[in-house]
Amino acid sequence: xxxxxLLVAGLSVLMVKAVERVGAMPDPATSAPPxxxxxxxxxxxxxDLTTGDCANGLYRDEDTITDVTVVVCTGPHEGEFLARVxxxxxxxxxxSASERMTDSLCERYAGTLIRSGTTAGExxxxxxxxxxxxxxxxxxxxxxxxxxxxxxGTKLAAPIRR
Numbered sequence: 009x010x011x012x013x014l015l016v017a018g019l020s021v022l023m024v025k026a027v028e029r030v031g032a033m034p035d036p037a038t039s040a041p042p043x044x045x046x047x048x049x050x051x052x053x054x055x056d057l058t059t060g061d062c063a064n065g066l067y068r069d070e071d072t073i074t075d076v077t078v079v080v081c082t083g084p085h086e087g088e089f090l091a092r093v094x095x096x097x098x099x100x101x102x103x104s105a106s107e108r109m110t111d112s113l114c115e116r117y118a119g120t121l122i123r124s125g126t127t128a129g130e131x132x133x134x135x136x137x138x139x140x141x142x143x144x145x146x147x148x149x150x151x152x153x154x155x156x157x158x159x160x161g162t163k164l165a166a167p168i169r170r
Contacts (some may be wrong), residue, residue, distance in 0.1 A: 057078070
């Protein structure tokens with residue numbers, strides 16, 4: 009009998025704690041909406057890009073790029089983010105192997121989109137960012153972008169055809 013009373017009392021405490029926690033959750037009407045591209049360019053970490061984001065800042069003279077400026081895909085942009093691929097866990101494989109594996113995985117997941125071009129009929133090619141020794145093994149992500157096929161700074165003017 010005392011076990012049942014303790015069990016009921018314990019459940020009551022858990023229910024009160026659950027109600028307190030639910031009450032402390034942010035109100036969906038007032039919390040910030042998820043990230044969506046807007047007319048205004050915004051700096052976004054590469055880790056926060058989502059498929060279909062269009063970006064500028066891919067061709068900077070830096071050894072490591074950690075962020076880009078996200079812009080609308082119907083305006084001029086250097087590239088469109090197509091996929092994030094994860095290389096297998098393990099010891100650092102070397103820069104050339106990391107690059108080859110990223111290229112292979114990007115081709116598998118985004119190759120069809122690369123070959124389809126943009127909705128404006130522009131030809132595109134792949135630009136892939138691969139993991140580095142400095143980030144390994146915590147960051148094993150390769151990033152797959154579509155960029156204009158011309159290698160003269162020409163920007164895309166439309167999203168990738170899907």
